[in-house]
Amino acid sequence: MAPAVAMLVGMTDTTELPSWRDTAARQRIVEFVAVAVAGIPPEDRIAVFDNDGTLWCEKPLPVQADFLLRRIGELAERYPALRSRQPFKAVAERDHEWLGGAITKHYQGDDADLREMAAGLLQAYEGTTVDEFAHLARDFLVKCEHPALGRPYVETAYQPMTELISYLAQHGFTCYIATGGGRDFLRTVSQDVYGIPADRVIGSSVALEYRDGRIVHTARLDVFDDGPAKPVRIWSRIGRHPILAAGNANGDLPMLRAAGGGRREPLRLLVIHDDAEREFAYTAGAAEAIAAAEAENWVAVSMAGDWSQVFGPR
Amino acid sequence: MAPAVAMLVGMTDTTELPSWRDTAARQRIVEFVAVAVAGIPPEDRIAVFDNDGTLWCEKPLPVQADFLLRRIGELAERYPALRSRQPFKAVAERDHEWLGGAITKHYQGDDADLREMAAGLLQAYEGTTVDEFAHLARDFLVKCEHPALGRPYVETAYQPMTELISYLAQHGFTCYIATGGGRDFLRTVSQDVYGIPADRVIGSSVALEYRDGRIVHTARLDVFDDGPAKPVRIWSRIGRHPILAAGNANGDLPMLRAAGGGRREPLRLLVIHDDAEREFAYTAGAAEAIAAAEAENWVAVSMAGDWSQVFGPR
16 A cells, blocks of 8 residues: 555445455445545546446345245236236246246346246336335335345345445445336335435436326336346436446456446446355356456455455344 | 325425415425435436427527528538528528528428428538537627517526426435427537536537547438437436426427326326417427326426516526
């Protein structure tokens, strides 16, 4: 560490980030924040975080997939004719191989099954108002348990990452979530879980429509906020370039690369899922991102090595 | 005024809003704010404002039309082959009738000329990065003079409306702009002119694309943020329902109607352009909105009657 930076770091409170072990990853974060506080005006201290697999657990299935598949199951129960079509068929028959396979195939570049699933999932809340949807989403997130972790979904956020968001906020950063998942789904709990208000959640969305004074869901996709869509949506929402970006998968690469906007050297964090004991160990869908982090000296955050705990107290 | 409301109003500082005459319009605003402060939590005190004709002058042409037509003129000069096509032809030949007619026809429901103009205008900044565009837009707004008002565009905001935005902010409201004009155009000056930061400007946009680490303009329209698109975009950006909405034209009707989200009684303001002396007198494109304001007892703000001054000091 250069002496000037050491002095700046000395000025920050290093008792923060208690769930981070005293490793190089933590040190680089603390250094970056100290330098930003000294040299970058608060309005430009923008940080963006992917959500699934970066801020909370995305295995064995993304949280929203559980939410949507339960609804698909209810619809298949209510309307037997639907059961001849995917994904209603797979849900009704508990065909986890087809369901899990669709996402694995997506990461391998084959979107055929995912498209079929998405077309079904998009119908799940057609005609629902944004307010009814928010009520249902929040209810699910607060009450339903994660299938492996023995806690409600709303408590499956990574404790070190929520500490990082607080730490950044305390140092004048404004944090946003840029999720590939549903914006209006995550918004319902983002303030409680991360201290990030609804208007700072950017993400995927079905097309919404204004009908007679109410805003309702259609069955069409508006934006799938992943890959190259992420930096575009981040700009569209914020109008500034983030100086810190955190992700965990290939779909986060454009967001990570675009950070800094070519003007400033940003901090790029990649969460590595290498902790089979406390969470899940996997690299599927993250191989390119991991290679980029190594080649370009991003901060690769090892869940096993860099975090003293993964989840918060129950 | 009910006694309880009178007491609440007494608690607010009525020396605010100095450019508003002591009329019913001003009184209803002050009452609404007092009641909101007493009963609505700050996170739900959301206000949205249309921009062209509501916050700043839109005559004789919308500000951004001047910006784009100058660029079209430059392109027509540089590439003579373009001059056989609209809008290059009209700009090169100074055919103001065609140019002004396109917008009047739009308000009358005929979009043929507007589409032709838009297709040309969309090409104006194709391939430009968002940062280059921001630089050009800001430069134009700060330096170019309004053709009739004798002041740069950046000083054509209505003083009573900027006072209203400050007044609301002082009472815990968060104000957003929802403009039918270009989001990335207005953003460059929204903080300086209105005290509204870039991330609280919602508006129309060309489709942006991520190319090699940079975000660039394409020649395709992403969203024309007018009419029923406004409440949808407002929800998409904010995730809450505004309780105060202000507009001036038919394109603001869905935004005005959707305010309150069916949960709360909102304040709906409609700026009436009835001041030929200090600004422009016109109702084209606003007839339905004016009728709705009368029928539904919205606050119709008469520029001639309710404002002691229209523009700020030079």
